[in-house]
Amino acid sequence: MCATYAQAQNSLETILTPAKDSIKKREFIKHLGNGYLPTRYFNFDLRYLIKYNQYEGIRTGIGGVTNDAFSEKYRINSYGVYGFRDHRFKYSIGGGFRLAKKTNTWVNLSYTNDLKETGSTKFLTDGRFFQFFEPRLLNIDLFHKHITKSLNVEHEFNPKLLAEAEFAVSNIDPTYNYQYILDNNPISSFHLSTAQLSLQWNPFSKFEISEKTYKETKKGYPQFTLQYTKSIKNVFKSDFNFSKLDFRTIYRIGSVKDGMSEITLVSGIANGNTPLTHLYHAYPNNITKETVMQRFSVAGLNSFETMYFNEFFSDKFTTVQLKHYLKPFNISQKYKPQIVLISRYAVGDMKDPELHQDVTFGSLRKGYTESGFEINKFLFGFGLSFTYRYGAYHLPEISDNIAVKFTFNVSL
Structure with a gap:
């Protein structure tokens, strides 16, 4: 009886694992489509990796925002970038809290x-x-x-x-x-x-x-x-x-x-x-x-x-x-x-x-x-x-x- 139950549980896990993997894959692609590279507690913002304009030349940096695994009530977001033509560092520091x-x-x-x-x-x-x-x-x-x-x-x-x-x-x-x-x-x-x-x-x-x-x-x-x-x-x-x-x-x-x-x-x-x-x-x-x-x-x-x-x-x-x-x-x-x-x-x-x-x-x-x-x-x-x-x-x-x-x- 115990063996039968264990086999059934293993079979169920075998069926559900691909479904879970598929959901995770879809969520990962969705995050990328929105411009984020998700990690456990922090989603990196791909907008800040590299850009180019006539004033700054190449503009590169890093930024992102905390996700729900970090907190569902609070968030921290920031970025820092550098322009190679104007030789200036730019940044933003911010955060928020949910009222309702x-x-x-x-x-x-x-x-x-x-x-x-x-x-x-x-x-x-x-x-x-x-x-x-x-x-x-x-x-x-x-x-x-x-x-x-x-x-x-x-x-x-x-x-x-x-x-x-x-x-x-x-x-x-x-x-x-x-x-x-x-x-x-x-x-x-x-x-x-x-x-x-x-x-x-x-x-x-x-x-x-x-x-x-x-x-x-x-x-x-x-x-x-x-x-x-x-x-x-x-x-x-x-x-x-x-x-x-x-x-x-x-x-x-x-x-x-x-x-x-x-x-x-x-x-x-x-x-x-x-x-x-x-x-x-x-x-x-x-x-x-x-x-x-x-x-x-x-x-x-x-x-x-x-x-x-x-x-x-x-x-x-x-x-x-x-x-x-x-x-x-x-x-x-x-x-x-x-x-x-x-x-x-x-x-x-x-x-x-x-x-x-x-x-x-x-x-x-x-x-x-x-x-x-x-x-x-x-x-x-x-x-x-x-x-x-x-x-x-x-x-x-x-x-x-x-x-x-x-x-x-x-x-x-």
């Missing part, structure tokens, strides 16, 4: 000494986004240094409605020649105290409870993101008083396997005395070089490939991007290249451009247009992109309106 498991409410603190791209806007509620390549990063040269202390709160009203609020105090120092005329006085470095509130609403997504937490099982569209930013003058020696309102919506029809259309609309407006560091570019991704092949680089996911870096800045803008994914060519089980038709439009303006000194840029008030196509996953995840600039901002030299780049698409 049911609503996934976290309070986070951080101290960061790093760079940010001038004119860029990031939504607080954006989930982790990891790429083996960050295409635009290769060509960016306009950064500002910042030392930022922040207090952040994450909260889920329900699985479809996420909120995040943050109060931050920053010292800003542009790495380029720049002065802002504030109350008739030029300033080249400044202090900011900002309060932000961001909402992410995915009303058509589907969720299920897994291990007492909600996990998204199907992405539904459209999705909506709204963020309000307020800079408060004279609070912790803040120099500026301005507000920003940013909005984004993404809508998809169809599926990648059978053909899909995607519309992305992004809009923002800034009111008050706003330095260039916190205004808007329109996601440019073209370097200023003479020939098409000298400008050959990596195409971004949602960037204007023919728009030159630092060509336009706005205090109010809207971009609309249309993509249509044709059904992939079913050449073999693993080789399925896909053509994507693309059209992009941007419009914007700036109220007082004369307040921004020592920099030159244009206005988008006439409306910027470009169209083209991509051939993705043509060889080992690589493909080609061709884009043409036309309309009000068409340039006299035909070749200056053309962008030819390669694409890279890999998913785990």
